[in-house]
Amino acid sequence: MTTQDKPVLGEFALVVGRSPDSGANASLGIIGAASGPWRTWRGGRLEQYIRLDAMLYPNSSGGAVINSRGSILGIATSALSRVAGLAIPASDVTRVTRELLEKGYVPQGYLGIGVYPVAIPENLKSKLALQNAAGILILNVEKGGPADGAGVLLGDLLVSLNSTPIEKIEDLQSFCASGVMGKAVNARFIRAGALIEKSIVVGERPQKAR
Structure with a gap:
């Protein structure tokens, strides 16, 4: 997962998910906050903090977050913040995926x-x-x-x-x-x-x- 776009404060963000009951679903909102490296309340580190002002339905976590230009910004999650849904940056997803494919684990x-x-x-x-x-x-x-x-x-x-x-x-x-x-x-x-x-x-x- 790669993207050349950086999240822009206030731009539209489409969260795409899939439910076993309703099938594919989508939620439209905006990027409510975007900043540099951020540590989650669980101690993990993300390369960027991307807060979503969009409704995350029960099956939205794990779905793609797409901007108005069709670029994937990351993966939606409601598990890393106690106040709002976030997007795990595409760069983090790419890095972790590469390490899992190459080594079978994420080196620390x-x-x-x-x-x-x-x-x-x-x-x-x-x-x-x-x-x-x-x-x-x-x-x-x-x-x-x-x-x-x-x-x-x-x-x-x-x-x-x-x-x-x-x-x-x-x-x-x-x-x-x-x-x-x-x-x-x-x-x-x-x-x-x-x-x-x-x-x-x-x-x-x-x-x-x-």
């Missing part, structure tokens, strides 16, 4: 750490000039994993990856899903009250760990 970035979010004390934030309200504490480092190879230790507090603040587990998941697999990333930790930096090559999560 992997650092080989077990973590837990914790607040950073105000005095430590001031001392280190940090903007983070929290970081994620390293509770486990998998032997032979990317973090282990980079020298990450139990008790380190991860605060950023490539200058992206990491305050909760969803931040880490989102970062690892952002196309960094196989790349070296700059990780900043608090260790013994001081900031340190480590270069970690993001690996692919082993299938047994999925």
